[in-house]
Amino acid sequence: MALSHALLTSLLEKSSSGYDLARRFDKSIGFFWHATHQQIYRELGRMEAAGWIASSSAPDAGKTRKRIYRVLPPGQAELLRWAAEPSAPMDLRDEFMVRLRADAALGSLDLAPELERRIALHQDKLALYREIEQRDFAAGTGMVRAASIHHMILKKGILYEENSIAWAQEMLDLLKKKSWNTNPRHQTPEPEAGA
Amino acid sequence: MALSHALLTSLLEKSSSGYDLARRFDKSIGFFWHATHQQIYRELGRMEAAGWIASSSAPDAGKTRKRIYRVLPPGQAELLRWAAEPSAPMDLRDEFMVRLRADAALGSLDLAPELERRIALHQDKLALYREIEQRDFAAGTGMVRAASIHHMILKKGILYEENSIAWAQEMLDLLKKKSWNTNPRHQTPEPEAGA
DNA sequence: TGCTCCATGTAACACGTTACATGATTGC
């Protein structure tokens, strides 16, 4: 389970309420990893029960139920323990690849519009990441360790978006191509071949 | 839900048993998307109940329970319907990014060995993909549409692995760097900033 | 008054993972 550890990390950076955490998460780790508020409240409840975090009524709570969560020493110890574990690289589990294979099997399904929509989405995200990069990681400044790491995480996102755009554009060109060789000798040998 | 549609696509390419499907899946879509045999049997059961697929005892079953699944017209119609739907680009949900943020928050956690392990894993995968590319998509041959699409899906994987290696190597250099600027003016302004 | 946002929660379900179980076939 990694969500709880992502939340621990986020709370270490800044104690906050579940609601704030959900919004903050969306703007940091959540650029890559979305979590709903339900997931977050559920994890906060479990972590509090486990003694990893504690909550207290927020100073600005008024009559609301607003609570501030903070990391306790056992929570920090758990995060240290977990960080040393190996983990598998993520899957490239993209539904669009399945749609493409369906297109290959059934004949043209006109996936070009969806591909164009995705290119636009990737470009928007890329623009956002570059804006953040310019704002928070201006070139030339000798950065401290933590900031350099945050910068590298952002760069991972930038690389991914750039790549996705380049690939999608090549794919789009291919889908728009008219003249196909129908000689069966040039087909792949087996259905399982080729990714 | 996309797994059922991935299985439909795979069965369209070739009717097969649940077991064969699981193995074939691992070697095609499953390079990017792993599914356990339990998931696959569960989905096959649902799809048969829904009338998307039908099964019959395999010709080579002998005394085993081996069954061959094939796609029925309603299954193909469902795949066509689904393929036209828009879908969100996948998350970059990588646990290692969380570990890096934990490292940034807590001080050096010695993540270099894990990073080196990951580089090796990415290199292995890249070598495998390139082998498949050479075997099934030899350069210069005018390919048919379906093969070109399969090639592009494979290329997506190749690009991703190349990228991951390049990024991880830069990250590794950064983690091994000794001299850090500790001037707090160079820290990022807010915890939520920077990916 | 009604609208939006803040803040927290329950319920139900779909999807994914792990462990365990069963029996036939193939090869040494």
Add this chain to the structure above:
DNA sequence: GCAATCATGTAACGTGTTACATGGAGCA
């Protein structure tokens, strides 16, 4: 005979998603 592989399944649990519910605060 024994082990590995083929082939299919159940059970339990953890994670992720969607829908719905509740009530306070700020604003027009």
